Amino acid sequence: MNVLTTLLDRMDQRVVSGCRQLARDHGRRSFLAKLGTLVAGASVLPLLPVARAFGAEGLQEIGDPRSCDYWRYCALGGTLCSCCGGTMSSCPPGAEASPVTWVGTCKNPVDDQDYLISYNDCCGKAVCARCGCHNTERDKPVYFPSKSNDILWCFGTESHAYHCTVAVVMGKASTG
Amino acid sequence: MLLLLTPLVCLADPRADYLLHCGGCHLADGSGNPPEVPTLVDELGRIVDLGGGRDYLVRVPGAAQAPVSDARLAGIVNWVLTTFNAQTLPRDFKPLTTEEIGRSRRNILADPLRHRAELWRAAYGVDG
DSSP: OHHHHHHHHHHHHHHHHHHHHHHHHTOOHHHHHHHHHHHHHHHHGGGGGOOOETTTTEEOOSSOTTTEEEGGGGTTTEEGGGGSOOSSSSTTTTHHHHHOEEEEEEEEEETEEEEEEEEEEEESSSOOSSEEEEOOOOOTTTTTTOOOSSSSOOSSOOOEEEEEEEEEEEEEEOOO | OOOHHHHHHOOOHHHHHHHHHHHHHTTTTTTOOOOOOOOOOHHHHTTSSSSTTHHHHHHHHHHHHSEEEOHHHHHHHHHHHHOTTTTTTTOOOOOOOHHHHHHHHHHHOHHHHHHHHHHHHHSSSSSO
């Protein structure tokens, strides 16, 4: 019986101290503060030129994805989906990503490494002309038509209407 | 020996070359977008053993005109064959050599689809 009481006492103590620790670390106020930061931060963060980590791509980046100067857009010809209700790597609602794309490389200023960037056109809606962008790294339209970023890449989609372009990181470029 | 090999290994990254020069249309997994963009999965393993099949792989304009050296094109084509065509590649497959690719790619095909159909017909007597 004594052993059982001791055991129960110990369990009680553990639970009590665990709850206290939990309450200290995650009080209502700290929860509200974190929620507030998340809500406010989520709306402001895309506009701030700060280093960000993108979970899915595991990449440190710097700059404003709504600006044509953003590093990923070094070879983008078109308009930025991040200004049109989408993000730099996803189409706005109602637009369909083209399966075929043209691929270039851009240097990430954070780690000074070259990355392969896939420029997918988002199609099926009237053009979104909010943020025009025309950068031409590796763009060789006359010599290599397949390396022209002015080509309409809305092939294999329901509609050939061009809406905007995203820039998806595919991985590191080769060093040679 | 390892030190001598290291720069070669660092320079030649066939997957990155593939993504940069081919993957835009043939897609990262080689599946393409048929019928406009043919698939590179499994079908090339069947073509490689046909008469003229090895040549065909680098005589298609996309391969022949890719802005890469013969050695790097060899890296890309062999990577595509062993990665996307492991199921269909002949057991005694020998990787394409740089010299072989240098010769073949100079003989670019003006009508690759027709040529491919002819290869298929010559081998199997049916349209591919």
